[in-house]
Amino acid sequence: MSRIAAVFSALRDQGRQALIPFVTAGDPDPATTLPLMHAMVEAGADIIELGVPFSDPMADGPVIQRASERALRHHIALHDVIDMVRRFRETDQATPVVLMGYLNPLEAMGYETFAEAAAEAGVDGVLTVDIPPEEAATFVPAMKSNGIDPIFLLAPTSNRARIERITATASGFVYYVSLKGVTGAGNLSLDSVRAKLAEIRSCTDLPVGVGFGIKDATTAAAMAGFADAVVVGSALVSRIEANPDDVQKAVAEIKALLSEMRTAMDAD
Amino acid sequence: MRYDVQNNEIRLTDLPDEHGHFGPYGGIFVAETLMEPLDELRVAYERYLSDPEFLAELDADLQHYVGRPSPIYHAERLSRELGGAQIYLKREDLNHTGAHKINNTVGQALLAKRMGKTRIIAETGAGQHGVATATVAARLGLECVVYMGEVDVARQEANVYRMRLLGAEVRSVASGSKTLKDALNEAMRDWVSNVDDTFYIIGTVAGPHPYPAMVRDFQAVIGREAREQMLAMTGRLPDALLACVGGGSNAIGLFFPFLEDRGVALYGVEAAGDGLETGHHAAPLCAGTPGVLHGNRTYLMEDRDGQIIETHSISAGLDYPGVGPEHAWLKDSGRANYVAVTDGEALQAFHRLTRTEGIIPALESSHAIAQAIKMAPTMDREQILLVNLSGRGDKDMHTVAAREGMKI
Numbered sequence: 174m175s176r177i178a179a180v181f182s183a184l185r186d187q188g189r190q191a192l193i194p195f196v197t198a199g200d201p202d203p204a205t206t207l208p209l210m211h212a213m214v215e216a217g218a219d220i221i222e223l224g225v226p227f228s229d230p231m232a233d234g235p236v237i238q239r240a241s242e243r244a245l246r247h248h249i250a251l252h253d254v255i256d257m258v259r260r261f262r263e264t265d266q267a268t269p270v271v272l273m274g275y276l277n278p279l280e281a282m283g284y285e286t287f288a289e290a291a292a293e294a295g296v297d298g299v300l301t302v303d304i305p306p307e308e309a310a311t312f313v314p315a316m317k318s319n320g321i322d323p324i325f326l327l328a329p330t331s332n333r334a335r336i337e338r339i340t341a342t343a344s345g346f347v348y349y350v351s352l353k354g355v356t357g358a359g360n361l362s363l364d365s366v367r368a369k370l371a372e373i374r375s376c377t378d379l380p381v382g383v384g385f386g387i388k389d390a391t392t393a394a395a396m397a398g399f400a401d402a403v404v405v406g407s408a409l410v411s412r413i414e415a416n417p418d419d420v421q422k423a424v425a426e427i428k429a430l431l432s433e434m435r436t437a438m439d440a441d
Numbered sequence: 442m443r444y445d446v447q448n449n450e451i452r453l454t455d456l457p458d459e460h461g462h463f464g465p466y467g468g469i470f471v472a473e474t475l476m477e478p479l480d481e482l483r484v485a486y487e488r489y490l491s492d493p494e495f496l497a498e499l500d501a502d503l504q505h506y507v508g509r510p511s512p513i514y515h516a517e518r519l520s521r522e523l524g525g526a527q528i529y530l531k532r533e534d535l536n537h538t539g540a541h542k543i544n545n546t547v548g549q550a551l552l553a554k555r556m557g558k559t560r561i562i563a564e565t566g567a568g569q570h571g572v573a574t575a576t577v578a579a580r581l582g583l584e585c586v587v588y589m590g591e592v593d594v595a596r597q598e599a600n601v602y603r604m605r606l607l608g609a610e611v612r613s614v615a616s617g618s619k620t621l622k623d624a625l626n627e628a629m630r631d632w633v634s635n636v637d638d639t640f641y642i643i644g645t646v647a648g649p650h651p652y653p654a655m656v657r658d659f660q661a662v663i664g665r666e667a668r669e670q671m672l673a674m675t676g677r678l679p680d681a682l683l684a685c686v687g688g689g690s691n692a693i694g695l696f697f698p699f700l701e702d703r704g705v706a707l708y709g710v711e712a713a714g715d716g717l718e719t720g721h722h723a724a725p726l727c728a729g730t731p732g733v734l735h736g737n738r739t740y741l742m743e744d745r746d747g748q749i750i751e752t753h754s755i756s757a758g759l760d761y762p763g764v765g766p767e768h769a770w771l772k773d774s775g776r777a778n779y780v781a782v783t784d785g786e787a788l789q790a791f792h793r794l795t796r797t798e799g800i801i802p803a804l805e806s807s808h809a810i811a812q813a814i815k816m817a818p819t820m821d822r823e824q825i826l827l828v829n830l831s832g833r834g835d836k837d838m839h840t841v842a843a844r845e846g847m848k849i
């Protein structure tokens with residue numbers, strides 16, 4: 174069983190939901206990422222989403238855009254991110270890591286080269302924001318044949334035919350974008366998420382994660398009431414931005430927010 | 442002049458395929474939220490492009506509002522000076538708002554109205570597309586927001602003011618390289634956040650399908666007119682067509698109706714900036730590699746890691762790291778030639794056309810003029826070059842004066 178499947182199956186047995194933090198690799202500097210990943214696991218993260226910095230993050234709001242810009246100032250490339258995962262795996266063999274980003278860095282490296290290197294380093298899944306299944310005819314087999322789960326987005330605008338098509342292509346889990354907007358947006362509606370999740374579940378047995386716009390423990394707990402996983406990104410990354418001269422403090426604040434979310438999610 | 446088309450079995454005018462592919466290029470590479478709105482747009486565009494009522498309304502607007510057909514002018518004095526091929530200019534600079542951009546915004550705005558959208562957004566580089574969008578929005582009474590990179594806001598002040606006069610809100614974009622590509626990112630972010638009531642008018646043949654095909658179809662009026670006008674004026678087709686290529690909309694608009702006229706050579710002219718060898722340029726077709734940006738696969742200016750690199754051109758409208766996917770395909774298939782012209786050569790051409798013909802071209806269009814100035818002397822007097830004069834130079838007074846150490 175893949176690490177991702179193992180995590181969801183264990184959580185399901187315990188009646189709990191996965192907490193998935195997102196941070197951008199190399200933000201604010203390359204040395205912070207590895208300790209931050211371990212710290213997030215300590216604070217209760219079940220899966221880590223590691224952002225691959227890109228020069229043109231079209232689906233991201235200002236907070237994650239700026240994280241990308243900070244990381245790119247250190248010239249963090251896809252192979253550096255894969256190296257970070259390799260080092261993470263030296264001491265943590267259990268926590269799945271999903272790389273999240275845009276297609277072009279993968280195109281530049283080549284799908285097959287990427288998938289082999291990523292699998293070898295211990296990457297479990299890849300979520301490429303700008304590749305819909307329609308364009309993924311060579312991408313998906315390259316990932317799956319190397320044991321990497323291609324994770325796809327579903328959106329409020331996805332109709333039933335699309336949901337069926339996407340869930341048939343994806344593996345690991347699917348990621349429901351909870352609002353029409355970019356990461357970190359503020360127009361989240363719990364009721365519409367609940368309704369859409371019911372529709373998605375009628376199409377697939379894959380675990381369903383929800384993300385975009387989840388900022389606090391209360392919302393995380395509410396989402397955990399109907400999703401299998403809660404993804405939180407901008408709220409964490411904003412802690413890095415708020416402490417430009419004190420990385421330790423940023424890491425501590427990220428841990429504190431995750432612990433709060435973990436406690437609230439497990440209390441329900 | 443040489444061209445060999447490897448794929449003779451495909452009629453070039455049949456592309457893209459139903460998923461928006463031009464060979465390996467084009468397609469739809471966007472986040473899931475936009476897939477459905479793009480499909481809705483594709484359906485509307487396909488429906489209206491064969492709807493006689495829509496087409497009649499478009500034609501009437503092009504005639505009475507834009508001022509079409511735009512004339513073709515024989516630049517006799519310039520041709521005589523160069524001593525070779527005859528240079529003809531397709532005068533898109535005479536359109537309302539001063540460039541070819543309005544052909545597309547008039548079309549997309551009609552589509553927006555038919556689709557019941559109440560809010561228009563656009564990205565702009567030189568500001569010409571922003572002005573053309575603000576113009577049609579004012580006319581239809583639609584709310585209009587234009588995204589423009591901070592760098593471009595500074596170098597195209599006059600157009601920023603024009604947009605504001607027209608009632609548009611100009612939002613300055615401070616992310617990334619603060620130019621056209623970042624404005625496009627920001628417009629996409631706006632669209633994804635407001636898909637229900639908003640129509641995104643992309644200004645060139647880039648973006649996800651159906652934009653590259655749709656913008657081409659709205660701009661192809663340039664080539665359709667030019668083909669008839671040249672036949673009427675000279676009794677034959679030109680030997681070569683020349684147009685500058687930023688995203689590629691004025692070029693494809695001119696080229697498309699001639700694609701099957703294999704005897705007509707096609708030259709797309711990119712911005713070589715400080716020179717291709719310096720790396721400071723905006724010439725993805727001449728010096729880039731294929732990749733995925735802004736919703737399609739095409740040639741890009743990118744580094745080894747797949748990060749998009751900053752471009753440089755004296756003309757804001759050519760300062761873009763990608764190019765329409767159809768041009769990528771026309772390059773690979775050999776049907777069109779892509780060359781590049783430096784800032785200095787474009788400036789010289791700007792002055793030369795101004796002084797010999799009394800026509801002040803846009804700096805973008807000056808790139809195409811510069812290429813014609815290079816080619817004409819190598820050809821005979823009976824040969825014909827048709828250059829797309831995509832816009833007028835009024836917006837560039839500042840830039841040219843500053844280059845020459847003057848402040849106006």
Ligand SMILES: Cc1ncc(COP(=O)(O)O)c(C=O)c1O
Pocket residue numbers: 540541566567568569570644645646685686687688689690691692757758759803805806831832833
């Ligand atoms: C006058 C003029 N020509 C050309 C361009 C380049 O765009 P395209 O390559 O899409 O024609 C612009 C863009 O702003 C422009 O203003």
